[in-house]
Amino acid sequence: MRLEQEEMTPKRARDLLEASLGQKQRALANGRVERIAHSIVEGQWKVTHQGIALSPEGYILDGQHRLAAIVRANIPVTMMVAYDADPDTFDVIDTGAARTAANTLQVAGYVGANGLSACSRMLLTYDRIKTSRTPPKSATAKLTTADVIRLMNTDRGQLILDSQSDAGSLATAWGRYGSRSWVMAGQVLLREAGHSKEQLDTFNARLRDGAFLEPGSPILAFRRFVMSDTGLARLAKDSKSYVALAVFIKTFNAYVSGQERLLAVFKLGVEPYPIPYTPEQVEKMRIEAQKLAHKHNLSKEQALAAAEKAEQAQMATSAAV
Numbered sequence: 001m002r003l004e005q006e007e008m009t010p011k012r013a014r015d016l017l018e019a020s021l022g023q024k025q026r027a028l029a030n031g032r033v034e035r036i037a038h039s040i041v042e043g044q045w046k047v048t049h050q051g052i053a054l055s056p057e058g059y060i061l062d063g064q065h066r067l068a069a070i071v072r073a074n075i076p077v078t079m080m081v082a083y084d085a086d087p088d089t090f091d092v093i094d095t096g097a098a099r100t101a102a103n104t105l106q107v108a109g110y111v112g113a114n115g116l117s118a119c120s121r122m123l124l125t126y127d128r129i130k131t132s133r134t135p136p137k138s139a140t141a142k143l144t145t146a147d148v149i150r151l152m153n154t155d156r157g158q159l160i161l162d163s164q165s166d167a168g169s170l171a172t173a174w175g176r177y178g179s180r181s182w183v184m185a186g187q188v189l190l191r192e193a194g195h196s197k198e199q200l201d202t203f204n205a206r207l208r209d210g211a212f213l214e215p216g217s218p219i220l221a222f223r224r225f226v227m228s229d230t231g232l233a234r235l236a237k238d239s240k241s242y243v244a245l246a247v248f249i250k251t252f253n254a255y256v257s258g259q260e261r262l263l264a265v266f267k268l269g270v271e272p273y274p275i276p277y278t279p280e281q282v283e284k285m286r287i288e289a290q291k292l293a294h295k296h297n298l299s300k301e302q303a304l305a306a307a308e309k310a311e312q313a314q315m316a317t318s319a320a321v
Helices: 010-019 030-041 066-073 087-092 101-107 111-131 136-141 147-153 155-174 177-192 199-208 218-227 240-259 279-296 300-320
Strands: 003-010 051-052 061-062 077-083
Touching: 010 066, 030 066, 051 066, 061 066, 101 111, 101 147, 111 136, 111 147, 111 155, 111 177, 111 240, 147 155, 155 177, 155 199, 155 218, 177 199, 177 240, 199 218, 199 240, 218 240, 240 279, 240 300, 279 300
Parallel strands: 051 077
Antiparallel strands: 003 077, 051 061
16 A cells, blocks of 8 residues: 555545445545535645545545545645555444544543533534524534634633533523533623623522512523423424523523513524624613603513514624625
């Protein structure tokens, strides 16, 4: 076997793939191709011992996902190419476990690496789907370990670390220990929205203990959603965390804008993914609600709902621009 470092162009990658059609290959996983293509576009591609392996006849034995990603990204990369590889090695190629983002964070010394990795992926996915009805799964598929590590090295990464304590105490209080990662992501988003520490502390305290909550309180509705066997527990596993995060954001928005809620719910794929209101948006809605109530003789709840609807329409328009 002969090993060489070469530039692999999209054209050559396509030619190799076409020449290998009909040969023994694993099924091409689109999600894996997307992740590798994303890393190429983002400049995360690095030359390693893992490149491609070709049989003596020039067929692909290993590396079809990398080649497909080069074609999809339409960007040439430098990689190792193994020529004249033994076809009998196909069955033992890539049978080891891949290193995850959590593995990398753990090696780097982070405590709670699994939760940090899951929270980071949620936030990166959230940035892609907010205000849209895009399924989270389609946005998550492109994320790489490098994306997670890069995020943890930013100011947002510090916010994630700072949110661990609140997320842990809330999940423990609810008896929903698997909720830490999405609660952590929610805490980060609320802090980024710019609300005071006092307001966030009060919100978290009521989420945790349920004290002093009146009928119609959005926090009371949220606690029922999280703690009952008919709410969070019944959500589909592959979308549970993202629906829970959306409900969390909607609960906070109702809380800070003074609206009542009897149910805590989010319809994935039907409703646009919510954004936490900023203090400026809350004040704007309050003023608009007062005007609407006076002009149209609306109740406080009706006026707030109308003001919120107008604000959400404006947010969606701004996000689309």
